[in-house]
Amino acid sequence: LAGHIQSFPFMVRSIAELGFEDDPGINVGDIFSTNDALYGAPHNADCYAWVPIFYKGELIGWTVGLNHIVDVGGLQPGGLGTISPSVFTDGFTFPPTKTGENFKQHKWWELHWKRRTRTEAFNVLDDKMRAAGAVALHDRVLEVVEEFGVDYFRKGVKEIIERERRVLIQRIKAQAVPGI
Numbered sequence: 001l002a003g004h005i006q007s008f009p010f011m012v013r014s015i016a017e018l019g020f021e022d023d024p025g026i027n028v029g030d031i032f033s034t035n036d037a038l039y040g041a042p043h044n045a046d047c048y049a050w051v052p053i054f055y056k057g058e059l060i061g062w063t064v065g066l067n068h069i070v071d072v073g074g075l076q077p078g079g080l081g082t083i084s085p086s087v088f089t090d091g092f093t094f095p096p097t098k099t100g101e102n103f104k105q106h107k108w109w110e111l112h113w114k115r116r117t118r119t120e121a122f123n124v125l126d127d128k129m130r131a132a133g134a135v136a137l138h139d140r141v142l143e144v145v146e147e148f149g150v151d152y153f154r155k156g157v158k159e160i161i162e163r164e165r166r167v168l169i170q171r172i173k174a175q176a177v178p179g180i
Helices: 008-015 021-025 107-118 121-148 150-175
Strands: 031-034 048-055 057-066 099-103
Touching: 008 057, 008 107, 031 121, 048 121, 048 150, 057 121, 057 150, 107 121, 121 150
Parallel strands: none
Antiparallel strands: 031 048, 031 099, 048 057
16 A cells, blocks of 8 residues: 555646646546556556545645556456556556546546456446545545634644654664665
C-alpha cells in the first residue's frame, strides 16, 4: 500500500501540470482516472479514480479510490505483463483523464473497459467501486469540514502527514543498514 500512497502527489500534480483546470476543467462532482506510470501509478494494473473536494468554491483536497485489477488487456493475460516487449503491448494504459461528472462515470468510460480488457465484468465493477469509494470519502470529508471548519481539516491533514513522515523515518532507521 505504501507504493500506492506515495503515488498520490504525483498524480494530483500531473492533473494541475496538464492544465486540467482550464481544459477539461475541474468541477464539483468530476471524476478523474489514471493507471499510467508516467503520471505516478506503480504499474497499469493499479487503477485510480480521483474526486476533487470543493468547499465554498475552493478546491481543498482530493479523494481517491484505487485497486489492482485482474487484467489490463495486454499481450500477457493478467495485471503484470512480464514478457511484454514494449509499452505498446502492456494493455489498457490511460493518462489522467476526466472520466465522469456529477459523481458518475461516463458511459464511454465503461465501454473502454468492456472493449480493452479480457475481464470486462470485473473491471467495470472495479471501476464503479473506485469511483464510489472516492465519492464516499469526498462526502465524509465535507461532513468533517462542515462540523469543524476548513482550517481544522487542513491542520489535521498536515498533522497526519507529519506523523507518518516521522514513522517512516523511524522505520528506515530501524531497518536500513547503517552506512549504505
